[in-house]
Amino acid sequence: MERLWYGEASMKYPKQWIVMVNIEDEPKTNKGYGDIYLVTPDKKEAYDKIKEIGDSMGDSMVIEGFDDTPQIGGLEICYQ
Secondary structure (H helix, E strand, O other): OEEEEHHHHHHHOOOOEEEEEEEEEEOOOOEEEEEEEEEEOOHHHHHHHHHHHOOEOEOEEEEEOOOOOOOOOOOOOOOO
16 A cells, blocks of 8 residues: 555546545644555445445545646537
8 A cells, every 4th residue: 555645646646536544634734644545447436445444444535536637628509
């Protein structure tokens, strides 16, 4: 398992769902970190794994990887 800050994990695994266990908060910096348990593109699989783990591995959570791909415009439809 790899131990990372939440933000670092979400940037490392874009467009993925990340299951983190052994969550701890750093009060001085107001950031949290944890161990990466599972990285998957399937949201349902990530949440099912959280239910399966329960409290056996300390506090756990699911975060979504941040996708910083620029979006190219879209179409707007205006009715008159």
